[in-house]
Amino acid sequence: MQDKILVHINKILENKNNVQLNKLTNSMHLRDDIGLDSLDLAELTVRIESEFGIDIFENGIINTVGEIIKILENGAKK
């Protein structure tokens, strides 16, 4: 799951001419550690939704990689 999210995050970083990441950890903060701004987060929701069919920000802003995974795992169980 982390690897799938990493692909989407790296795509955004690449388009911004930022350095791509080798690895994600659950505690990584999307804004503070990875440096995503609100435009980037909007893009991330679209990219993840097109793969998983889940709007990760539907119930408010989430902050960390772990929170994304939790939402996707909960969504998959339903």
Next chain:
Amino acid sequence: MVQKNKLFLVDEGSISTYDDLIKDLNKLNKLPVIINDRSAYKIFLHLLASIIYDFPVTIIDSDFSDNEVKALGFSENDLKGYFNIEHAVKVNELNIFDSFDNTNNWKLTIFTSGTSGVPKKVSHNLSSLIRMVKVDAKRFNNIWGFAFNPTHIAGLQVFFQAVMNWNSIVNLFGKSRKRIYQLVEKYDITNISATPTFYRLLLPYENEFKSVVRLSCGGERFDQRLTLKLQSIFPNAQILNIYASTEAGTLFAAKGDLFELKPDLKGLVKIDNNELLIHKAYLGKSDIFIFEGDFYRTGDIVDVIKKNPLTFRFINRKNEMINVGGYKVDPLEVEEILNSHPFIIGSRVYGKKNSVLGNILIADVKLKDKISEKELINFLSDKIQMHKVPRIYNFVDEISVTRTGKIKRL
């Protein structure tokens, strides 16, 4: 009397008091004709000075590219223009607002996102800008969380509301969620005015912030679900929905999504074919306004709930502007630039509903030669502001059109 060291503006890394502001006002010997500063402090300082010395000014975003500035009708020399202050006024806390009552030449020109690819130029006189400002003793201790771009009308109106009451302003614009909450707590912020997009970034609920007593929300369609969630974060806040536009400034406020016309606006607002019309007496000045008799068509479509007193709810915009996080983007402007790329045959830019920004921009692009998403983003971001750059690209064989032959957008 303002107490010594009362904070004027807290902006990341720089804190200034009203004493500093008055000192800096007294140091000025010239003023820019066009304010395009990055620093909120300098924008506010020059804005106040322009009123004191009754010089007309223009404010533009500091992140406009050279081409965007040119498209507004300015040359590089215009950006370097100055007014010389010849008879300096000794500004102090008693006389700082004296000139507010008698400006003759002062007007403020700002730009609003246009519908034809060129931003609309709108000039306001001071009385129209500060029409909704309320000054009284009970507001003296308000502390504002400043959540708009200071170059835009909503930000300017918050600025005047704050400064004319000697309130402290804490800049929250563009800050992260964590930082915003730290600032709310540290400075005991009491008032915030912002767009729904700004408030959405504050969710979900984690802690209560009791210092905030008033939140106002404007610039995008009212969001009932968001309001409920905000109420749990700010339990002591009264939440107001504001209707404002660059053309008219703030016009209406409501507790829910229903606006009721106040008696003093009677005759100045009317509704024709579900579109809101505003009397010219309530607008700034612009060559682009087209009046029907004495009324301006706002392009805002409303649903009339009651005739007397007139009560209505906003439905949407008549034109095709796309609201990206409170910024209006004209898809035609973006398409025009995309189409100027030698590898592109045609494009369609449209908004997709998004839980972070309200809408996110998508571009369908028909290519002549291969080009990557990254190259397209770099090409666009050299020419237009970041919020106008589409984030998702679909490379398509044909650009879809509506039955009337227009490009389909939503």
